[in-house]
Amino acid sequence: MKWLEPLSPILGWNGGDEFKATRMSTVCGDIQTATDWAMNLPALMAGTEKGTFTRPRRFDPRKIDWNDRRSAVCFVDSDGDNVDFAEGSFFRGNEGKSYWGNPDRGKIPFGWSCCFAHLSQLCPEAIEYAAATRTANDWFVELGGGYYYPDLFGMDRTNRWELLATHARRTWEWMKKSNTHIIGFDVAKFDSPDALKAYAVIAGQTDALLAILVFQYYPYEGGGGKTFWVKDRNGIDVPVISARYSLWEHANERARAGTPAKISREIRQTVQQTPPAELPRYDWAIAHAWSWFRNAPGTNEDVENMPQEDAGVHGGQRGYAPVLWCAGRLPDNIRMIGPEELAWRIRMQHNPSQTRKLMQDWRD
16 A cells, blocks of 8 residues: 555455555555446446536525425435445346335435546446436435545655645546535544544535535444534635434444434434524434345334344345335424535524525526
8 A cells, every 4th residue: 555656546445344444545545446346447437538427416505495494304325435336236236226226216305425526437327327317306425536534544644635635626526527516424533633634625625515424434423413614715614514323233222323213213302302592403314325124113113123144035125215214204393305405504504694695606
């Protein structure tokens, strides 16, 4: 890793412990791509520097009903930074039925984490397919511009923050080409001094970035929904919003993590216990892409857990379906919103005059 020129993309996957393997490349200023199962990349990437593709539409903030004062929660899936996943089984086939191919997709607003910055270069056909088959409730969140931990990035190099800034600028240019204006990151420690510095460096390379969504490597929900504020290159405030909840198998012993039934109760209780002066609440939940659950209506929060080995052949479901079960348990006073509406509403709470000006100048 030290031998590589910094900012090199790592093809394949090193195996072993995920955090250790990704940390090893991260501290040297390199980028994991998760491409050990990727097929036909030399052909699919040919000519992409000059190629074009359909840009998925953005959320129009001028259509927000600001009179709706209900609290809201946004669901976003994990692992969209995996090029293997996004190039194939995420969209189609038997495995795809858990994700983009779920027949119920579109029933609620949902944020799909993605690696469009890489797919723009490696497999733009995947972005074309996403744009052509999305519903009005499907929204995209760029996951990092590769897999690395921003708070640890380049620590073994003498110019770590310059390297992070360079990668953030490159990623932002690709994000604009795919019309993606929210970026998400997996961080080692969500509120460490290095994490706060990384957020500021990343936002400072962008213009019109709507938000940064962050989740901690372990536990995903460690940030508890805390929001930090940084500025883009034009001095505009950008929220850094940590995940408050995570849907994760056999994790009910953790606060704000576990089964769909558990998370639904946590969301309801959070809103109920929030002082009226601090309402409405706007939070987001990350849905672990690989966690299997069984559909089990009722009040028992543990019965949705199941053995993970061979769960698929025993009626288990993962991905989009468990999120629907969670959302279906929420009362009418808590609504589901997509990640872009989440960002706009949090911005309006923080700085109304600046947010109104941005909405007036908004262009798709």
